[in-house]
Every structure is written in structure tokens, then in C-alpha cells.
Amino acid sequence: VSEIAPPAASLSPTARVILGMVARGVRSGYEIKQLVDKSTRHFWAASYGQIYPELRRLETEGLISGRSDPSGARAKTVYELTPEGEAALEAWLLSDAGLLYELRDEAMLKLFFSDAEPGTALRTVRAMRELHERKHEQLQLLEAGAGHMSTGPALALQIGLGITGWLIDWCKATEERLAAETEMQGEA
Amino acid sequence: VSEIAPPAASLSPTARVILGMVARGVRSGYEIKQLVDKSTRHFWAASYGQIYPELRRLETEGLISGRSDPSGARAKTVYELTPEGEAALEAWLLSDAGLLYELRDEAMLKLFFSDAEPGTALRTVRAMRELHERKHEQLQLLEAGAGHMSTGPALALQIGLGITGWLIDWCKATEERLAAETEMQGEA
DNA sequence: ATCCTCATGTAACCCGTTACATGATTAA
DNA sequence: TTAATCATGTAACGGGTTACATGAGGAT
Numbered sequence A, B: 001v002s003e004i005a006p007p008a009a010s011l012s013p014t015a016r017v018i019l020g021m022v023a024r025g026v027r028s029g030y031e032i033k034q035l036v037d038k039s040t041r042h043f044w045a046a047s048y049g050q051i052y053p054e055l056r057r058l059e060t061e062g063l064i065s066g067r068s069d070p071s072g073a074r075a076k077t078v079y080e081l082t083p084e085g086e087a088a089l090e091a092w093l094l095s096d097a098g099l100l101y102e103l104r105d106e107a108m109l110k111l112f113f114s115d116a117e118p119g120t121a122l123r124t125v126r127a128m129r130e131l132h133e134r135k136h137e138q139l140q141l142l143e144a145g146a147g148h149m150s151t152g153p154a155l156a157l158q159i160g161l162g163i164t165g166w167l168i169d170w171c172k173a174t175e176e177r178l179a180a181e182t183e184m185q186g187e188a
Numbered sequence C: 001a002t003c004c005t006c007a008t009g010t011a012a013c014c015c016g017t018t019a020c021a022t023g024a025t026t027a028a
Numbered sequence D: 001t002t003a004a005t006c007a008t009g010t011a012a013c014g015g016g017t018t019a020c021a022t023g024a025g026g027a028t
Helices: A013-023 A029-040 A048-060 A083-094 A106-112 A120-145 A151-187 B013-023 B029-040 B048-060 B083-094 B106-112 B120-145 B151-187
Strands: A064-068 A077-081 A101-105 B064-068 B077-081 B101-105
Touching: A013 A029, A013 A048, A013 A064, A013 A077, A013 A083, A013 B106, A029 A048, A029 A151, A029 B106, A048 A064, A048 A077, A077 A083, A083 B120, A101 A106, A106 A120, A106 B013, A106 B029, A106 B151, A120 A151, A120 B083, A120 B151, A151 B106, A151 B120, A151 B151, B013 B029, B013 B048, B013 B064, B013 B077, B013 B083, B029 B048, B029 B151, B048 B064, B048 B077, B077 B083, B101 B106, B106 B120, B120 B151
Parallel strands: none
Antiparallel strands: A064 A077, A101 B101, B064 B077
């Protein structure tokens, strides 16, 4: 690589996953996508439409370097961190800049407006429980599937299990309460 | 209004908040933004750049109707739901289509990769706790500030308090564990 | 006078998903 | 031979934020 792009300012959102994954030895775009879908999807997603262009950008900026590693006639490019890439990853991990946190939860929004339409609250809480039960099961599979797990992924998984677990419990309790209230009104 | 736009398919994400808010009697773009920031921000945000254009679109589609209501020379447009708008809101509330759920949590991502850099896990968990403690406090203020609260908003608030509360507890426990482990390694 | 809040709006970006296109390899 | 998986990529679109512009009204 002879052309190196500007200062690189700070890492774009997707660059953060990619650098981290490459550092862990996940080497191709395809593999990164697999791993993301399996392990970080529930709190940090990424699509091919982001991954491949970003790999290019990171190489242009000199943070990763790729080389061709075909299987027969099937092309594959594998990447590794350059020293600059390692430094950038380290800088991000050590920085105490505000941590991005974004949630968009349609179930909660429906719940918020549920007064407008009788029955909506109860139905929404049920749907919400089912959604998080599915999520919870997937995380449990992940936990069971992976034999030993390094600390980082284990911590992230714990949080996922904890949150979904809490939500499921809350939904159950709330369903009972709402169902009871509905009956009361039926009697009155 | 004489021109009504196409079928309207289904409501855009931002349209969902707007219809809900207008139904609750929140009437101008400015007011909607205020209310969103105060009450739904932590699970569903909206910016002026979305709100004003969307109000136009919804009026074009015949779901809301606005009229001018200036204070002196200061312009203001207030909206209310049309019958079609009420129907659209109701349809959304009653629909059991998959509920969108999106989370992007940089703290969890850092945690996931924290093995690469010693000390990162502990520092990240601390930062995470502080973030959710702030969030928790804001929600408590909201709870205290609002006298009576209708069911919907109360339920959403409970979830917010519950989740942040759970996360804070988890962070505290994990901080202790990680700190203990760090000391152990210092001794070994 | 000055500053904050009320009030509306837009243009330039950023980020991201979806859907598609392409083709090799492997398993049924 | 057919389908699934491996592997890379892009174009079109959707949705959203930020920053800016504008100006009236009320409070200090």
C-alpha cells in the first residue's frame, strides 16, 4: 500500500465492529458478517452493504491490509490489522468518549399509546414477551453452543440474557395484572 | 383538503409517534418534539428534521388536518386527526405485525472486544453504569414530576426504570468481580 | 438591550438496509 | 442436478441527525 488516506479522524460505527472482529482473527468480509449475526447482532448489527465498502475504506486508510486467499477459483480476501489499525482499535477501546446508546422499540411505543384502544396494552405485552422469549432462547443456544468463551463475549451475552429475562418476567407479571383488570371491568 | 395522496400503505416509523401524539392532544410540531423528548426519547426518538416534513405528508395523505393558530404575529399550526387518521392509528395499534426492535449499544460492543486491551472491561462497565444511572435518574424525575399518569405512559416508564435498574445492578456486581480478579492477578 | 423560549422549516450529510447480481464449491 | 453454502459486491432507497436560518414573544 502506497497511498494512505487522511487522518482518519475517529472510527465510523461499522469500522468499530470490523476492527474488533479482525483483531479477533475473523478475517474475511463474509466471516465477519457470519460472526456479527451470531454474536453481536442483538446489540450491534452490520450488513454486507456496510461491511464490504468499509473494509475498502479501512484498507485505504491503512488500518487493515488484505491479501487474496482463494479456495480454488473462488475468490477470498483475508485481512489483518496493521500497526496503525491496532493503535486505532486500542485508542477506541481506551477512549472514554460518550458511549453511543440507541434504542427503537415499537412495542414500548405501542404500549405508550395503548390507552387509545382497549385491549392493545395486553396484546402488546403478550407480543413483546414472545419476541423476547425468542431472543432469550437464541442467546441460550449461543451460550450452550460455545464451549469456553472469552470474557468479553461472555459479558455481552450475560447482559443480553439478563435484559431479555427481566423483560419476560415483567411481561408475565403485567399480563396477569392487565388481564385481572379487564375481568374486573367486565364484572362492573 | 381536496387532494388526497395514494393508499398510504402503512405508517412510516415517525408517522407512528406523530399520530399517537396528535391523538393524545399534542397539537403542534414543536409540542410534539417537546413531548417526545420528555417521554418517549429513551425508546423512540424524533427530530424536527423528521417531524415537520412528516406532518406535511400526513396532511397530504389526509390522516391529519391542520389549521393556523397564531399567537399574535407568531405562527403556529395545530393538527388533529381526521377519521382516516384515527382509523390508521387504530389499525396500527391493533395490528400484530412484527414489532420493530433495534438496539445499538457501544458499551456492549466495547465489552465484547475488551479482551484485547487490559482494563477495558472494568472501565467500560463503570462508564456503562454511569450512563444508565443518569438515564435512571431522568426517568425518576419524570415519574415524580408527572402527577397522575395514564396507563400507557406509566407502563413504558416502568420498563425504562426496570431495565436501567437491572443494568445498574449488573454493572455494580460485575465491577466488583472484575476488580477482584484484577487484584488477584496483581498478587499472582 | 439581551437572552431564553416558542415556533417552523430546510439542506447537507450519515448511516444503514434491501434487493439484486454474480459465480464457485459442496452436499443431497 | 439441484440446492445450499461460500464469497464478494453494488445501486436504490429509506430514514434519521445536525446544523443552520429565521423570526416573534416574554423575561431580566
